[in-house]
Amino acid sequence: MMFTDYLKQKQHSGSTISTYSKYLDYFTAWLQQEQLSADVITYTELLDFIRWLQSMNKSKALINAILCPVRHYFNYLVAEGKRTDNPATGLFMKGITRRLPNNLLSQDEMLQLYECYQLQLQVDASKKIMLGLLVQQGVTVEELKRLFVKDIYLKEGKVFISGSTHSNERWLRLEAAQVLELQAYIKANRFKTGPLLQENKKRKVSANNIVNQVGVMMRQLRQLNVKVIDATQIRSSVITHWLKQYNLRQVQYMAGHRYVSSTQRYKLNNIDDLQNALRQYHPLK
Structure with missing residues (x-):
């Protein structure tokens, strides 16, 4: 089963699958550059991936968006029996400013x-x-x-x-x-x-x-x-x-x-x- 098939099985929309595939390209490009395999990569090495994204001036919000399909990808590898864990679980960029709700009614x-x-x-x-x-x-x-x-x-x-x-x-x-x-x-x-x-x-x-x-x-x-x-x-x-x-x-x-x-x-x-x-x-x- 391909990763896109896995996402369809999880009932993600076509537009979401397209976006996830695009963002995952960053991860696969970095793996090739570092000659690493997603089957054995560790949490520590994922931190290097984040630093690599930061070196290209990617915003915290974009890095978090990229990490989302990466987490899904590791879940896919676990489902396929290629891994026993997801090293990206709980991996998020902190310090992102989020717009607070205002003009509220009592x-x-x-x-x-x-x-x-x-x-x-x-x-x-x-x-x-x-x-x-x-x-x-x-x-x-x-x-x-x-x-x-x-x-x-x-x-x-x-x-x-x-x-x-x-x-x-x-x-x-x-x-x-x-x-x-x-x-x-x-x-x-x-x-x-x-x-x-x-x-x-x-x-x-x-x-x-x-x-x-x-x-x-x-x-x-x-x-x-x-x-x-x-x-x-x-x-x-x-x-x-x-x-x-x-x-x-x-x-x-x-x-x-x-x-x-x-x-x-x-x-x-x-x-x-x-x-x-x-x-x-x-x-x-």
């Missing part, structure tokens, strides 16, 4: 949007359900697009969010009001199988339809609160709030993050909020 602001949305704007029930999933479960628009009726477990009061190449699957608790709304919505539309969200029974669900509905929703929400930007802002606000209630690993699971570092940047935002509050309200100011 929990009270999000709950007020959820409660007032349908009452004040007379919107379709599906939009109220979508907003609930954004505000309460912190789902992404991509996850809304692939949400099916079978993913809703009304008796258990849970929703299953399927994973993708960029996120992990997870089970999330539904609020009592959401359960009642979903129950009425599914019954009214006589859904049994297939995609959950649609504007009405005559319009078929499509990726573009969901994206357009969310876009309309955000414009409507700005009538209630001018601070509203988009669905990403709402998700960032939800995750930041979760970190005030739960530990880092719990929030990583709830958010569907593949890497804990993705969750940590929201924790840093909490620290910034605290520092800003101290600067504003410190008695010595």
